[in-house]
Amino acid sequence: MTIDILMIRSKNLSLLIVSLLLISCSDQQSPDNGKVESVPPTSITNLETIMTVGDIERGRKLYIQCRACHSLKPNETNRIGPSLYGIINQQAGSIEGYEYSEALKQSNVYWNLDNLDQWIEKPYEMIPGNKMVFSGMRKKQDRNDLIAYIIDKTAEIDNKKQL
Ligand code: HEC
Numbered sequence: 408m409t410i411d412i413l414m415i416r417s418k419n420l421s422l423l424i425v426s427l428l429l430i431s432c433s434d435q436q437s438p439d440n441g442k443v444e445s446v447p448p449t450s451i452t453n454l455e456t457i458m459t460v461g462d463i464e465r466g467r468k469l470y471i472q473c474r475a476c477h478s479l480k481p482n483e484t485n486r487i488g489p490s491l492y493g494i495i496n497q498q499a500g501s502i503e504g505y506e507y508s509e510a511l512k513q514s515n516v517y518w519n520l521d522n523l524d525q526w527i528e529k530p531y532e533m534i535p536g537n538k539m540v541f542s543g544m545r546k547k548q549d550r551n552d553l554i555a556y557i558i559d560k561t562a563e564i565d566n567k568k569q570l
Contacts, residue, residue: 454558457520460548461555469544469553476539479560488539492561494518499534510536523557524550 470479476488483490489505496519500512514534516522525533527550529543544550 454520457551457555457558461551461553463552463556463559465549466552466554466556466559469549470556472541472544473553476541479557491557494523494561495520495558508536508538510534511538520554520558523554527553 473488473491476486477491478484478486479491481492483492485502485505489502489507496517499514499516499518500507511534514537516534518526522533527544530537530539530541531543544553
């Protein structure tokens, strides 16, 4: 009797597996799938990932490239570029008293791990017409390290939780 039930269950189970397989096959043909694949596999989507893959110490050294133009401490004035203190989750182009380009002001971007990564890689491509003179940081690992450092230095505790 118990064996019978087990057999029925296992038949149901194989049916389930077959249907799951069918669903996942048909999924692969759906047009939406292309969109999912267009997200680079290396894109960082959460704080845990960045803090795991990013080397804060290395990031500190890489930040030298940004330091000439950006302060990173609370209450420090804007330099050639705006202060980057608390940049995560902040709307782009929103620091008072800093004169941004129209391109950045109208970008409607809220800084997160992903778009900050794109910005650092190729600022001129992410928001064309912006006035940050920086040719970009090509290596993914460098960007991970730099972003981990920036977050470690600047994100408010509340912002960190939302990431
Ligand atoms: C030569 C000076 C210069 C360097 C070097 C530079 N920036 Fe910038 N940055 C700017 C300027 C100027 C702006 C304002 C751009 C605009 O208004 O279009 C800016 C804007 C930004 C913004 C948007 C800020 C906001 O309030 O929306 C971020 C983020 C940023 N820079 C990050 C970086 C990082 C990270 C580095 C180092 C890899 C870096 N920048 C290197 C000058 C610089």
